[in-house]
Amino acid sequence: MLKRLLAALSVPLVTPALSVLLVLPALSVLLVVPALAPSPADAAARTTVWHVVAPGETMAGIAAAFRLRVADIGRWNQIVPPYPVHVDETLRLTPPVVQLRDWRTRVEPVTPAMVNWDARKRCPVTPANLRKVWVSYIDLQGAYHDGSIIVRRDLVTRVQSIFLTLFRWRYRIMAMAPMSVNMPGETDMSIVTAGYNCRPVAGTTTWSEHAYGTAIDINPLQNPMIRNGWVSPAAGTAWLNRSRYRIGMIHAEGAARAFASNGYYWGGRWNSLKDYMHFSVTNR
Numbered sequence: 001m002l003k004r005l006l007a008a009l010s011v012p013l014v015t016p017a018l019s020v021l022l023v024l025p026a027l028s029v030l031l032v033v034p035a036l037a038p039s040p041a042d043a044a045a046r047t048t049v050w051h052v053v054a055p056g057e058t059m060a061g062i063a064a065a066f067r068l069r070v071a072d073i074g075r076w077n078q079i080v081p082p083y084p085v086h087v088d089e090t091l092r093l094t095p096p097v098v099q100l101r102d103w104r105t106r107v108e109p110v111t112p113a114m115v116n117w118d119a120r121k122r123c124p125v126t127p128a129n130l131r132k133v134w135v136s137y138i139d140l141q142g143a144y145h146d147g148s149i150i151v152r153r154d155l156v157t158r159v160q161s162i163f164l165t166l167f168r169w170r171y172r173i174m175a176m177a178p179m180s181v182n183m184p185g186e187t188d189m190s191i192v193t194a195g196y197n198c199r200p201v202a203g204t205t206t207w208s209e210h211a212y213g214t215a216i217d218i219n220p221l222q223n224p225m226i227r228n229g230w231v232s233p234a235a236g237t238a239w240l241n242r243s244r245y246r247i248g249m250i251h252a253e254g255a256a257r258a259f260a261s262n263g264y265y266w267g268g269r270w271n272s273l274k275d276y277m278h279f280s281v282t283n284r
């Protein structure tokens with residue numbers, strides 16, 4: 001990730017006007033004190049390579065805040081006039097190395113081997129009633145991937161609609177299967193955006209909605225589950241401040257809307273526990 005950030009930083013900064021704006025504070029520092037280090041504010045300006053859209057923001061406002069041109073941000077993010085933005089969207093603030101390809105999808109049957117089917121577990125939905133849905137997504141670094149998610153077969157169209165919307169909104173997803181392709185070397189499966197999983201609700205003998213293929217978890221690390229002070233995954237404690245708008249987070253007025261408009265309920269709205277990663281058609 002650091003390497004990619006550095007690569008992005010080596011891209012020449014946009015317009016001559018912007019270069020002047022960024023250089024002036026540095027010059028004034030040099031004139032006043034004999035220090036070569038740029039001010040913290042200047043360093044921040046140079047290292048910020050993306051922006052996550054918060055409520056009330058517009059493309060014009062974001063462009064002005066970063067001293068960029070609306071048309072440039074639009075072009076770098078492949079967003080066309082009138083440049084709509086959406087809460088939880090991540091906008092690149094530097095030119096991409098490669099353009100995003102068009103979103104695409106396809107559907108595959110699910111074989112017992114694909115889900116390590118074990119009849120003795122008595123899972124509630126058989127592989128014949130599941131489908132593997134392939135959808136394009138954009139990862140945290142802005143790279144395009146084809147990822148797959150397994151859901152109950154009658155939900156395929158809704159799931160395609162959700163992921164198409166998230167892609168159009170330039171919402172970032174950390175990783176989807178196949179992990180060996182999409183995030184080689186990653187062994188922590190608790191960070192993966194996924195659907196079907198024949199398992200009980202943690203700490204109970206009741207089947208999870210994931211065992212029915214009716215639930216989807218999005219960016220678990222950035223959207224953890226909190227129950228009686230217990231946070232899962234544990235590393236998700238860094239994302240407990242839900243009033244912030246950080247890359248990969250889900251908010252009611254943002255990414256959650258893509259699910260709501262397709263009949264999925266959000267665990268972030270629950271009161272007994274909060275499951276910010278979790279969407280289901282049953283509201284369980």
Ligand SMILES: [Zn+2]
Binds near residue numbers: 210216217278279
């Ligand atoms: Zn879940």
